Amino acid sequence: MDLQKYLDGLFEFLTIPSISAQSEHKKDINSATVWLQKKFSDLDFNANILPTNGHPVVYAENLRAGKEKPTILVYGHYDVQDPGNLNEWITKPFIPEIRSGNLYARGSSDDKGQLYTWIAAIEELIKRNDIDLNIKFLIEGEEELGSLNLDEFIEQNKSLLVSDFCVISDSHCLSENQPMIDYGLRGIVYVEIKVKTLGKDSHSGIYGGNILNPLNVLAEIVSKLKGHDFKVLIPKFYESVRKISIQEKRRLSRLPLTEKDIISETGAQIVIGEPGYTLHERAGARPTLDVNGIWGGYQGEGPKTIIPSEANAKISMRLVPFQTSADIYQKFVNYVQKITPPGVELTIKLLSTAEPILFNIKSKYFKVAEKSYENIFGSRPVYELSGGTIGVTASFKNILGINSILMGYGLPDDGLHGPNEKLSLSMFEKGIKTNIEFLKNI
Structure with missing residues (x-):
């Protein structure tokens, strides 16, 4: 696998300052959609830029596997947060740079870098002539605004988006050796x-x-x-x-998250919280x-x-x-x-x-995700109730009737929404390889 080729593509994507919250970046929003459309077209996808009442979405599909084969919907977002105080960045946020095994740029982890692991995986499989399922991409430009217009778009395009399940890479693993799957979101x-x-x-x-x-x-x-x-x-x-069971409490308690971790990741002086609940319960179940x-x-x-x-x-x-x-x-x-x-x-x-959501971890797609992580990372993923929100997961379930799998490749210290956001090069490579395993074994 030519990792440098995929890094070069990601570098191009990251140089576009597609900040959705600021009207002066409307031109950059459009540039990001055009860049994605060309990328998918080069991969022989039917790719279109489709309007919403806000920023447009990019929809791309390759359905050549035929109706008998499963259809996967890959969701991601091309918009990013404002970089904030530029004086707090070591390098410029929209000029990607590699330092100490990490790729630094706004959007490197949230979400351009993680989204690109799917684009790269599919490009790699196409190159090997080793892809045997239908693939759809839905990439929006308002996730950082709360996906204000996405529900309406999904409702109006239900037939276009019909799929068997959805995969999303916009979350993190516990470490470079310990993958994690979120089975619920706030x-x-x-x-x-x-x-x-x-x-x-x-x-x-x-x-x-x-x-x-x-x-x-x-x-x-x-x-x-x-x-x-x-x-x-x-x-x-x-x-x-929702009241969680004793069994679920035990499963959450096995997560290797400590007060020391929280203090290290946030710079907090102390860890506080609602009495009567553990740190793990407060992180996602409350x-x-x-x-x-x-x-x-x-x-x-x-x-x-x-x-x-x-x-x-x-x-x-x-x-x-x-x-x-x-x-x-x-x-x-x-x-x-x-x-x-x-x-x-x-x-x-x-x-x-x-809306909050729980996923069906007993589905066959979750089992394939588990095995794919294990084959590449060398360890089985742990399951977590995430404290974060990805609102589109509830929309997919309520409108399209499909479940989502969160296959994240970030790390807890990636600095999302803050200065010096990064993505580990090792995680980027493992993400591509894990996605390839997943796509080959559906």
């Missing part, structure tokens, strides 16, 4: 709150003590969302949470609520003594089976409205949602 409700108390910013000396400060109000609201025991205080927030951003008032250099007119926060809630996004969102709205004091103009904006 869902999400992501909201933005605006608290407005004044018509304009006002002098804190003249008016302070007589008018509501929206930052103080927002701080009070946020403080009432979680207790000192880290439990969410929204009434009936936990009423639909729902959470976190403030993702909070802002308002003067933030420039030097003093400016004002009471700002408004304050804002972004808050996410990660959900577990059998919670639903609609139910949790309504409970959040009802509770925040109740604890907001008089004299406040409150706005709650729903930014994105996704």
